[in-house]
Amino acid sequence: MxxxxxxxxTREAGRTETETDEETEETDPLACPECGAEGVRDESHGExxxxxxxxxLEDDLVDRGPExxxxxxxxxxxxxxxxxxxxxxxxxxGLSSVIDWKDQDAHGAALSSKKRQxxxxxxxxxxxFRAQSARDRNLKQALGEISRMASALNLPDNVQxxxxxxxxxxxxxxxxxxxxxxxxxxxxxxAAARKANVPRSLDEFxxxxxxxxxxxxxxxxxxxxxxxxxxxxxxxxxYLPRFCSELAxxxxxxxxxxxxxxxxxxxxxxxxxxxxxxxxxxxxxxxLLCEEKLTQNEIxxxxxxxxxxxxxxxxxxxxxxxxxxxxxAD
DNA sequence: ATGGTTTTTACTGCGTC
DNA sequence: GACGCGGTAAAAACCAT
Numbered sequence: 454m455x456x457x458x459x460x461x462x463t464r465e466a467g468r469t470e471t472e473t474d475e476e477t478e479e480t481d482p483l484a485c486p487e488c489g490a491e492g493v494r495d496e497s498h499g500e501x502x503x504x505x506x507x508x509x510l511e512d513d514l515v516d517r518g519p520e521x522x523x524x525x526x527x528x529x530x531x532x533x534x535x536x537x538x539x540x541x542x543x544x545x546x547g548l549s550s551v552i553d554w555k556d557q558d559a560h561g562a563a564l565s566s567k568k569r570q571x572x573x574x575x576x577x578x579x580x581x582f583r584a585q586s587a588r589d590r591n592l593k594q595a596l597g598e599i600s601r602m603a604s605a606l607n608l609p610d611n612v613q614x615x616x617x618x619x620x621x622x623x624x625x626x627x628x629x630x631x632x633x634x635x636x637x638x639x640x641x642x643x644a645a646a647r648k649a650n651v652p653r654s655l656d657e658f659x660x661x662x663x664x665x666x667x668x669x670x671x672x673x674x675x676x677x678x679x680x681x682x683x684x685x686x687x688x689x690x691x692y693l694p695r696f697c698s699e700l701a702x703x704x705x706x707x708x709x710x711x712x713x714x715x716x717x718x719x720x721x722x723x724x725x726x727x728x729x730x731x732x733x734x735x736x737x738x739x740x741l742l743c744e745e746k747l748t749q750n751e752i753x754x755x756x757x758x759x760x761x762x763x764x765x766x767x768x769x770x771x772x773x774x775x776x777x778x779x780x781x782a783d
Numbered sequence: 784a785t786g787g788t789t790t791t792t793a794c795t796g797c798g799t800c
Numbered sequence: 801g802a803c804g805c806g807g808t809a810a811a812a813a814c815c816a817t
Contacts, residue, residue, distance in 0.1 A: 725815095727790070748804060759791050764806065 588624060591634060595620050598638040605661040606653055608646055616645035628679055632672050635664045640673035644682055652687040654729050656757055689723065690714050692732035699755045702745060709739035717773040730758045734766030
């Protein structure tokens with residue numbers, strides 16, 4: 454299952470290598486090779502798509518935003534793009550003192566009852582402060598991880614922010630004990646990506662997360678349960694743009710695949726099936742219909758499913774597409 | 784824990800380039 | 801011969817109970 458090569462960095466799929474000139478070109482509105490219309494940058498999907506025909510012109514938009522974690526001595530305010538506001542008061546680095554529990558003054562003399570009450574209050578606040586601080590460090594580390602992974606997976610900013618909100622909720626509801634920060638951070642990001650309709654499969658997190666797939670998968674389930682995130686099952690169609698542009702296929706194929714999927718949705722073929730596999734099969738089926746030669750193998754490669762799965766699914770999709778002719782949504 | 788479903792792995796034969 | 805494709809059986813993974 455875990456394939457040895459890093460699938461993240463090796464996205465070529467037939468397109469020309471653009472290794473050296475990545476930073477040189479900046480904000481030029483790419484023109485669509487098909488219809489000439491200009492592309493529109495779709496931040497939430499991390500892609501640039503053509504307004505006319507929907508071709509993905511560019512999809513590896515890199516998040517060049519600053520890392521949340523900035524260790525500069527001069528802590529800037531703008532660095533907290535996400536997460537807790539930095540007040541500069543919180544991070545005691547574990548060195549702060551604790552208010553003693555003994556009701557004595559510095560000379561060992563007992564305190565008056567009024568003083569005692571006052572000290573009690575101070576202790577309470579000291580505790581709260583301490584807890585707050587530990588929490589903040591936790592959050593900080595998690596957000597750093599989320600940012601790193603989001604960037605590696607080409608997930609846009611808003612997903613990152615959603616992830617941090619989710620993580621913060623998990624933290625507030627004490628879901629962390631017994632689970633690693635890493636696992637929860639990964640789970641939060643996974644959830645956020647799905648919520649934003651730019652899903653990445655669980656497997657895709659394996660190379661970028663620092664914990665085992667099993668671990669963050671479990672963290673996700675737990676979190677989903679406890680926080681009642683109400684995440685709908687991933688829509689297979691939401692994988693299409695990414696896969697299609699990675700395969701550099703004709704936009705026709707992509708649209709065809711989308712139609713097949715919505716037809717299949719009506720026929721209720723989809724439930725219980727792996728959405729990634731369905732998307733892959735839809736692309737293959739669409740390739741057949743459009744007479745564009747796409748092998749099961751190359752699709753299986755980019756989608757990270759087996760060819761068997763594609764074989765298993767695509768006849769069903771063709772079936773549904775035939776009996777349930779084109780969606781009226783054109 | 785258990786059983787049912789889906790996916791994967793590994794192996795097969797067949798046809799084509 | 802390599803490759804694409806389809807079929808299969810057994811193992812693994814997943815999910816609800």
